[in-house]
Amino acid sequence: MSDKKRDELLNDHNHDGIDRRGFLKCMAWAGTGALCVMQGGVLKSYSLSRMPELGPTAAGELSFVQISDSHMGFNKAANPDVVGTLKAAVDKINGLAMPPEFMLHTGDISHLSKPEEFDTVDQILKSASAKDVFFVPGEHDLLNDDGKQYLERYGKGAKGAGWYSFDKKGVHFIGLVNVMNLKAGGLGTLGHEQLEWMEDDVKHLKHSTPIVVFAHIPLWSVYPEWGWGTEDSAQALAYLKKFGSVTVLNGHIHQTMQKVEGNVTFHTAASTAFPQPAPGKADSPGPMKVPAEQLKSVLGITDVNYVQGQHALAVVDSSLA
C-alpha cells in the first residue's frame, strides 16, 4: 500500500472508526464481514458479530443484496465449481434474517459470454428469495458481439449499452456501464452519451434523495496499474455532489473494499466465483488460488440496508463460509 497513512483497515469496531477530518478510507478485506453505517455524516463501523446489537438500525425500509462476478463457465484451479459457490451465495441470501427485496448483480455474470453460461446463472438465481435482479454488465458479458446478447437478455428498456435508473422506496438507483469501448492503455469508461444521460437523470431529484450507483468496474481509483478504476468517473460523481447520501457499489476486483469520501461511500463486493489478489500483491490481477477449504471465506455477498431518515445505507459483507 503506497499511502498507508490515509488508508485504514476497517477493523475498528468501537463505533468511532472515522478520522477527524471527516474523511475516511477503510478497507474490509473479503471475509472479514463488516458493516458501515453513516448517520448524519458520521460513519460507524461494526463487525458482523455485533449485528444483533444494532437493533432498529438493522431493520430498515429497504433491504437488497449485491452479488457480483459469478464468472459462470470458469473452471480453473482457483474454483472448479462456480455453480456450487453461486448456489451457496443464493443459500446465504435465502438465509438472511431480513429477506432482501431484490438483488443487484454488478457484472461478469458469465466468463465467456456463452448463452449457456447466462442460462445457468438465471436458473440458479431463480431459487433466490428475491425475485427481481437488476444487472449491469462486466467486460466478460460483452465478448465477441459488443454486448448484443447482453442487451437482449438483461437490457430491455435500458438506454445505450445497458444503463438505466429506477426508484425503490425513495432511493434512486442508477445502473451504469463502464466496460464498453475500452481504449488501449485505459481504464473503465462511461463515455459522453452515458454521462449526459446521467446528468439529466438526477437533475430533477431532491438533494435529500439517497442515491445508489452500481457499475462493474470501480468508480474510484482502486489500482489503475491493474485497470481498477474508471477514467471519467469524476464527471459522474460531480453530478452527485448535491446529494446528501451517495452509495457506489462495484465489483470487478473480487474482494471487498470500502472508501468514504465526503458524501460518497464506495464499496466493492466479493465475487461468488474466485478471489483476486490485493492491489499490487501479485504479478497480475488473475485468479488467486487459495486452499479449497478456505475458498468460501473469500467469496461472498453484500447486504445493503436503507433506513429512512438516517442519510445512510448500511453495507454488510458476508462470506460464503
Added chain:
Amino acid sequence: MRKSVSTAVLLATLGFGIAGLGGGTGTFTARAQQKPETAEVKIDNFSFGPSELMVPVGTTITWTNRDDIPHTVVSTDKLFKSKVLDTDEKFSFTFSKAGSYPYFCSIHPKMTGKVVAQ
C-alpha cells in the same frame, strides 16, 4: 511453464498446409520456397511477451493465451481482432505490409503490445 512446442508444430503444419493448398501453382510454390516467417507472442500474467516485436513483412504471428482468464488481441487501428481467447487458445495474423501495429486486449486494456513489420 508450458512448452511452446505445440505452437511451433502448429505453425509448421500451417505453413505446409498453405504450400499444399497451392497445388503446384507458381505463386504458391514460390511463396512456400520463401519459407514463411513465423513468430510467437505469449500471453502470461496479463501481459504480452514480447510486448514489442519486430518482424519481416509477411510474418505470421501467433498469440497464445496462457492465463486462466480470457484475453483478446485487438489492433488499435482495427486492422485485426481476435475472438476471445480462453486458456491455451491461439490467434494468428499475417503482417503483409510494412508498418507499426499497436494492439491491446479489449477486455483488459492495460495490456498493450506492438508489432513492427519491416
